[in-house]
């Protein structure tokens with residue numbers, strides 16, 4: 001049995017994002033007409049933002065029950081993007097994932113485009129009023145400053161950057177205090193049985209996915225997550241590692257400030273839960289690019 005394509009690892013492991021994240025992104029983008037997503041993956045967030053939750057359900061039904069002769073066609077005119085004249089651009093490095101996103105967004109191809117590109121490259125000059133970096137995408141690169149700079153360049157003044165990353169505070173502290181080694185030793189015995197999820201690859205073959213204890217390097221601010229895949233059919237095994245480059249909450253605030261953003265909200269969850277450094281699992285941020293109408297009004301009030 002062949003191992004699934006490496007570029008689809010994320011897709012195979014993806015458990016559907018985090019509770020409430022699709023609602024967060026679609027509601028925060030509801031007033032935006034030009035949306036950019038960096039690292040859009042398989043179009044999970046794009047579908048919620050562009051097609052809307054109600055339309056998504058209709059789209060899924062349509063895909064399950066393809067159109068019969070004479071049957072009503074999928075109501076394209078009801079799509080959120082049509083109603084709001086919304087335009088969406090997704091940037092994704094993996095061609096396999098970009099293809100998945102394109103097919104997911106096919107009913108909205110007139111307003112949603114997915115390009116296979118590197119988000120470190122320039123992405124626009126004030127062309128967008130919302131930019132999305134969802135589900136830890138910012139941690140996929142060590143070049144946080146450059147990526148936030150690309151977002152700032154692409155946004156119009158007053159445009160919003162929406163992002164979520166995990167709160168790495170505890171991992172970082174534990175690695176610094178070198179309790180990581182103890183934790184590793186304690187977990188070693190359980191490692192083989194640490195079943196994360198069972199996934200199906202493109203050909204329908206079933207794989208069990210085991211997650212090993214991550215390796216945290218506090219000095220480099222990296223977390224290496226190791227996954228072992230085992231084919232249910234014949235026990236074939238292979239391993240893959242995903243490397244994250246994390247920033248701590250206060251570093252993120254500093255980076256956003258340096259890229260020309262002001263933070264409007266920094267929450268510990270997708271439903272506005274307050275951020276607690278030692279407890280919150282997520283860091284959910286809404287940041288506004290400075291220079292918009294709100295900032296002009298504020299500065300004239302101050303004068």
Ligand SMILES: C[S@@+](CC[C@H](N)C(=O)[O-])C[C@H]1O[C@@H](n2cnc3c(N)ncnc32)[C@H](O)[C@@H]1O
Nearest residue numbers: 039040041044092093094118119134135137140
């Ligand atoms: C953690 S996944 C999140 C995907 C998506 N945002 C979601 O919420 O489902 C990060 C995505 O960013 C893509 N990616 C990583 N580095 C990239 C780069 N330099 N340019 C474009 N895409 C990139 C990965 O291929 C992956 O699809």
